[in-house]
Amino acid sequence: MKKFNDSLKSKYILAGITAFCLVLIVLSFVTDAATGPLRYIAGYVITPVQNGLNEVGNWITDKSAYFQSSTDLVAENKELQEKVDALTAENSQLLQDKEELSRLQALFELDQQYDDYEKIGARIIAKDTGNWFNVFTIDKGSKDGILVNQNVITEGGLVGIITETGPNWATVRSIIDDYSNVTGTVTSTSDNCIIAGDLRLIDEGKINLVKLTDESDRVKVGDKVVTSDVSDRFLPGILIGYISDVGMDSNNLTKSGTITPMVDFRHLHEVLVIKELKEIDDAKVSLDAQADTEGAATPDTSQSESGTGTESESQNEE
Template identity: 50%
Template sequence: MQEGLSNAGSGISHAVDTHREKEKLLAENESLTRRVNELESKLTNTQLKQNELERLEGLLQLSKDYDQYKTTGARIIAKGTSNWFTTFTIDKGSADGIKKDMNVIADNGLVGCVTSVGKHYANVRSIIDDDSNVSASVSTTEDDMIITGGIEQAQKTGLISFSGLRDTDNKVKEGDAVVTSNISSKYLPGILIGYIAEKKDDTNALTSSGTITPVVDFSHLSEVLVITELKESGN
């Protein structure tokens, strides 16, 4: 009888110890889980800060590349319904000296221009928007062309179209840089747009059409530079 009670007591004690051990392990597991979550959150924040730093450094370099123009940085606070940045809103407006038709740049070149301005915001149309047209020229030959926006093509291929290129000497080649033209009514001259991806002769045998690879990634934009001066004259 005594031995039975002793065995029973030993069993109960073992069960209690096992339960306590499980509770201890569960508590340690919860603590480790919280610690892992905290570390993951810190890593995420660190990566976000690093990404932001890289973007801001890119804008600083861009402002140096176009130091012939005065610029101001702005953040994108809203955009249109498309996943791509065809139209968007920035956090600076007339109170910051922003005016309609001011040029907007990012990455390595032209994004678009300001279309309307409020006191503390401005709306921008990018060059891939369906309603966008840009007078441009090939940097090596100074032959002019018209770049037309097209969101469907941009989404499918990452390219934008050009037409009306008069390349009578057939000197324009794939990979040639395309910049804003002196004859543009809105865009300041010499801003990089992209590079010739494809060129084909038109049926009239006088002009060429084709596509350009833009230097701006229109699917990922967070900050931009606004050139705070306007084109004085143009056709």
């Protein structure tokens, strides 16, 4: 009962205050605003109420502005992030284009270096499993004039040889493959050797050099090795690499060692295919075959791509 009376009393007080405020508001409109005691009373009572309402209104306005600003910032941030993503993608594409342009410029320079040969550019579209480009596929084939045994080069020098062709694709076996042998010549001495692929050795960035004929002991580390004139399938004078180490074989007749190839066989993208085939000297092949049959023990400068003669080269230089 007491609580009910207190509640009723509060309602009466609130109603009285409200009525008093309404009277003051009405009087403020009908009374001269510049004079009279009511102006003083109105200012004393109404002004604080108005200030309070203004503060509440300002607070609500500030909060509305804050939330609106937050919404705008979120939208602006999303828009900026989209622009950043677009610029990042564009920058990445520009970097790729720059790298490709650099590679193509290097191929152009290589094309000029071997301008005696007709060449066609090709992109690598597939490769065998593993880290190295020992056997891979290019996007040019027989309809583009690609033939088996055509030489393949890229920035730096010799890559390998075409082993199989289709209408719009061809397979390349590189000189680092286990089944690849290339007859090379040391340019400083004109001594011949065999460059034998070995995928285990290429992990060290090297390729085998065997059966080097260096009777005068003039070959040294750093000498340049190019494809030999006596090669049955590789055109002469194409850079292979530089000698990294060399030593005498146990037979005291030939030397072996390694070379560092000029081509980066871990990162290949584009290549040039030389459309000219090596013209095989039938008389030379006949002599090589005869020497092979007779089992010549000492290799000479006319020996072909493998240590056992032309027949082995035909198997390995596919």
